[in-house]
Amino acid sequence: MSIVTRFAPSPTGYIHIGNVRSAIYPYLLAKQSDGKMILRIEDTDRARYVEGATELIEDTLEWLGLNWDEGPIVGGTHGPYFQSERKNIYHEWARKLIAAGRAYADPTPPEQIEAYRKQCNEQKVPFLYRNFRPTDTPEWQPGIPLRFKAEPKDYDWHDEVMGDMHSGPEVLDDIILIKKDGYPTYNFAHIVDDSEMGVTHVMRGVEYLSSMPNYLALYEALGLERPKFVSLPHILAPQGNKKLGKRDGAKSVTEYRDDGVLAEAMLNYLACLGWNDGTEQEIYTKDELIKRFSLDRIQNSGARYDETKLLWMNGQWIRRIADEQGIDALYARTEGFWPQSADGASDERKMQVLSIIYDRLKTLSDLRTMTDYFFKDPELDLDMLIHNKYLKKLSESELESLLKASIAKLSMLSTWDADSLQSTLNDLLGETGKKPAELFSLIRLALSYAPFSPALNLTMEVLGKEVSLARLNATARAI
RNA sequence: GGUCUCGUAGUAUAACGGUUAGUACAUCGGGUUUUCAUCCCGACAACGCGGGUUCGACUCCCGCCGAGAUCACCA
Numbered sequence: 301m302s303i304v305t306r307f308a309p310s311p312t313g314y315i316h317i318g319n320v321r322s323a324i325y326p327y328l329l330a331k332q333s334d335g336k337m338i339l340r341i342e343d344t345d346r347a348r349y350v351e352g353a354t355e356l357i358e359d360t361l362e363w364l365g366l367n368w369d370e371g372p373i374v375g376g377t378h379g380p381y382f383q384s385e386r387k388n389i390y391h392e393w394a395r396k397l398i399a400a401g402r403a404y405a406d407p408t409p410p411e412q413i414e415a416y417r418k419q420c421n422e423q424k425v426p427f428l429y430r431n432f433r434p435t436d437t438p439e440w441q442p443g444i445p446l447r448f449k450a451e452p453k454d455y456d457w458h459d460e461v462m463g464d465m466h467s468g469p470e471v472l473d474d475i476i477l478i479k480k481d482g483y484p485t486y487n488f489a490h491i492v493d494d495s496e497m498g499v500t501h502v503m504r505g506v507e508y509l510s511s512m513p514n515y516l517a518l519y520e521a522l523g524l525e526r527p528k529f530v531s532l533p534h535i536l537a538p539q540g541n542k543k544l545g546k547r548d549g550a551k552s553v554t555e556y557r558d559d560g561v562l563a564e565a566m567l568n569y570l571a572c573l574g575w576n577d578g579t580e581q582e583i584y585t586k587d588e589l590i591k592r593f594s595l596d597r598i599q600n601s602g603a604r605y606d607e608t609k610l611l612w613m614n615g616q617w618i619r620r621i622a623d624e625q626g627i628d629a630l631y632a633r634t635e636g637f638w639p640q641s642a643d644g645a646s647d648e649r650k651m652q653v654l655s656i657i658y659d660r661l662k663t664l665s666d667l668r669t670m671t672d673y674f675f676k677d678p679e680l681d682l683d684m685l686i687h688n689k690y691l692k693k694l695s696e697s698e699l700e701s702l703l704k705a706s707i708a709k710l711s712m713l714s715t716w717d718a719d720s721l722q723s724t725l726n727d728l729l730g731e732t733g734k735k736p737a738e739l740f741s742l743i744r745l746a747l748s749y750a751p752f753s754p755a756l757n758l759t760m761e762v763l764g765k766e767v768s769l770a771r772l773n774a775t776a777r778a779i
Numbered sequence: 780g781g782u783c784u785c786g787u788a789g790u791a792u793a794a795c796g797g798u799u800a801g802u803a804c805a806u807c808g809g810g811u812u813u814u815c816a817u818c819c820c821g822a823c824a825a826c827g828c829g830g831g832u833u834c835g836a837c838u839c840c841c842g843c844c845g846a847g848a849u850c851a852c853c854a
């Protein structure tokens with residue numbers, strides 16, 4: 301039997317890092333066995349529906365490379381894939397339940413239900429609706445909610461992550477199947493859909509674990525076969541012990557894309573948050589994840605989200621792509637991340653800059669702040685020069701003569717490449733008798749006025765002879 | 780409150796009865812003739828508590844404590 305998984309978000313907003321994992325794991329599981337992943341949009345709550353949220357979800361999945369085999373856009377043989385379009389299917393199943401005496405229309409007004417609940421709270425007994433089941437129930441018709449008629453009993457089941465589970469009769473209740481607006485509740489709809497769509501592995505957050513007995517009762521009453529259940533532990537917010545949510549500032553997944561995080565790094569980090577293959581490997585490609593993934597190695601406790609590690613991993617991926625696929629492969633990802641000053645620069649030029657700066661990037665957007673001086677002359681900041689840790693011991697006239705000596709020597713250089721520059725720089729060191737920290741800091745700052753930059757010879761090579769000398773002269777004049 | 784789940788360094792994790800409890804991020808120190816980073820080397824740092832079982836327990840059992848989830852006409 302081949303594996304069918306699904307990702308079934310409700311279109312209420314963007315997907316954030318706290319909840320993408322329930323898309324990643326189903327994808328990995330399906331792909332590793334040549335199965336399929338279905339995308340189903342659970343839009344039965346019309347009040348919370350957000351226009352455009354479906355597109356946001358699709359965009360996120362596409363960016364991460366989590367391609368679904370059935371669902372919106374791609375279609376499939378089990379559609380429709382929007383629950384709002386499957387109303388008649390739910391109603392059909394609901395009628396079977398009514399016919400079997402396992403569901404009833406509930407005319408009880410909400411205020412009355414609220415009163416029951418309050419009464420139970422005051423008496424400190426658990427509120428179970430089945431204890432207040434109405435005696436005469438009308439025929440089910442639009443405008444009246446439909447409830448399940450629970451039969452209290454024990455249930456045993458296996459959860460692929462949590463292990464063998466058991467529940468007593470006290471947790472079974474008459475849950476609502478169809479709301480008064482005619483739309484099904486999640487509790488009912490997902491069971492019908494998963495079954496109709498042939499889903500073999502139901503993966504979702506642990507928050508659904510406590511509802512499992514009611515779902516099991518429903519599978520039974522509906523005469524449906526149970527799929528395998530996989531409860532995914534929460535991702536915790538950086539602070540506190542709460543599950544990571546939007547109010548903890550959980551950013552949307554695509555926001556990281558806009559901040560220069562690579563999809564590879566994002567997928568890698570998230571997949572390994574709460575899962576490992578038992579080896580000490582840290583960096584995984586998508587294909588490796590697909591190959592190595594296994595349900596039994598999903599952690600059963602919550603994992604805290606650590607952005608620092610994500611960024612570290614992103615740096616690893618930036619270097620990996622450049623080193624393994626070439627600098628042009630990395631360059632292809634950098635569009636939109638360059639400083640404004642690079643607007644008119646050629647691809648060749650930008651790629652040159654990238655090739656000497658990429659090993660300092662944590663995110664692609666670092667390019668914006670780290671490469672400005674390659675594309676336009678920096679503003680002279682003599683204070684930065686004079687107060688520099690290594691230069692503050694030197695007098696201004698010393699700085700000036702040092703600069704002049706450097707200019708004289710460098711301007712004689714006929715081949716302006718990294719190696720020649722390095723040996724010229726070394727000669728200069730000998731002639732002036734200065735420490736590398738002093739001479740090099742001076743030249744580096746005069747060229748860039750940036751807090752940091754690549755190796756001096758590489759910076760000069762990319763800057764070119766003319767620009768380099770002009771900048772040194774500008775500083776020499778200003779001192 | 781009822782029911783359920785979880786508990787190894789600051790963080791993510793390895794270990795599946797016998798190890799000086801391993802690795803990575805972070806932090807701190809050092810090296811790679813300037814800076815920042817990469818890379819390399821090193822340091823700091825953990826089995827929640829208490830009982831059992833056992834020759835031996837992070838590992839198995841029980842209790843406690845702590846954390847979380849859930850008790851909607853939301854998903």
